Amino acid sequence: MPSPQVITIDGPAASGKSSIARLVAARLGGIYVNTGNMYRAMTWAVLEKGADPADADAVRASAAEVVLESPVYEGRTQVCVNGQLLGDAELNSDPVNRAVSLVARVPEVRRRLVAEQRALAALGLLVMEGRDIGSVVFPESPAKFYIDASEEVRAARRRAQGHQDQVAERDRLDSTRTTSPLVIPDGAMVIDNSHLTLDQAVQAVLDKLPA
Numbered sequence: 563m564p565s566p567q568v569i570t571i572d573g574p575a576a577s578g579k580s581s582i583a584r585l586v587a588a589r590l591g592g593i594y595v596n597t598g599n600m601y602r603a604m605t606w607a608v609l610e611k612g613a614d615p616a617d618a619d620a621v622r623a624s625a626a627e628v629v630l631e632s633p634v635y636e637g638r639t640q641v642c643v644n645g646q647l648l649g650d651a652e653l654n655s656d657p658v659n660r661a662v663s664l665v666a667r668v669p670e671v672r673r674r675l676v677a678e679q680r681a682l683a684a685l686g687l688l689v690m691e692g693r694d695i696g697s698v699v700f701p702e703s704p705a706k707f708y709i710d711a712s713e714e715v716r717a718a719r720r721r722a723q724g725h726q727d728q729v730a731e732r733d734r735l736d737s738t739r740t741t742s743p744l745v746i747p748d749g750a751m752v753i754d755n756s757h758l759t760l761d762q763a764v765q766a767v768l769d770k771l772p773a
Contacts, residue, residue: 567683567686567687567688568683568687568688568689568690568695568700568703568705569583569586569590569592569687569688569689569690569703569705569706569707569767569771570690570691570695570696570699570700570703570705570706570707570747570750571583571586571689571690571691571692571695571696571707571708571709571767572691572692572693572694572695572696572697572706572707572708572709572744572746572747572750573691573693573708573709573710573711573755574693574710574711574716574729574732574733574736574744575716575720575727575729575732575733575736576711576715576716576717576719576720576723576729577709577710577711577716577755578709578711578719578755578760578763579691579709579755580596580598580691581760582691582709582755582760582763582764582767583596583689583690583691584596584638584689585760585764586689586764586767586768587637587638587688587689588637589764589768590687590689590768591687592637592686592687592688592689593634593637593638593639593682593685593686593687593688593689594637594638594639594688594689594691595632595638595639595679595682595688595689595690595691596638596639596691596692597675597679597690597691597692597693597695597699598662598691598692598693599639599641599648599653600630600632600641600675600678600679601662601665601666601671601675602641602648602653602654602658602662603630603641603642603643603648603652603653604625604628604630604643604665604671604675605658605661605662605664605665605666606643606648606652606653606655606658607624607625607628607630607643607644608620608621608624608625608628608661608665609657609658609661611624611627615661615664615665616664618667618668621664621665621668621671622668622670622671625665625668625670625671625674626670628643628644629643629644629645630642630643630675630678631645632678632682634685639682641653654725656725656727659725659727660727662732663731663732663735663736663739664735666693666736666739667735667736667739667740667741668741669740669741672694672741672742673741676694676698676699676742679692679695679699680699680700683700693736693742693744694742694743694744694745695747696708696747696749696750697742697745697747697748698742701747701748704772705771705772706747706749706750706751707750707751707752707753707767707770708746708747708750708751708752708753709753709755709763710752710753710754710755710756711754711755711756712756713729713730713733715756715757716729717729717730751767751770753766753767
């Protein structure tokens, strides 16, 4: 597994990891992978089927029928569900925001998406962000980062984006799930992004990359 060519960026909701990872990928000429969108796409598909996201058996059955693809466009992966390209309206809707942690905690969903994420390494240099990239998906990567920010700052960011989900509850669900919980990966560089500008946070990552 060519994990040295994967830069992993983990962190809780609204820590700023997506914006940071996207710009790091652009600066390095790599491919940006938002693994959260893969879980969001699966959540959207589960909700479209009318399944209860709190019912693990229903999620498992619905997810098994989903065809998920990750085509690359303009330096980043997209997500397609059963041939339909999903955009922000589907992936970041309030119903998906509320349900994504419930769907993501189902072991069968995580195992499937982790395998698909690992397969993307064949594309070349990746900057992959999520909640278990450095701890589970590519634990051997020499370039692991954990982007954090205070709960207050993260909640304010979500409100500014027009979302009503509770970051504290998402943190609790993501950190306490049995399969691939949100943790600081061993050997990861921790960056507190509470009060950094985006350029400062991106530079902090670039400065810490192995030679």
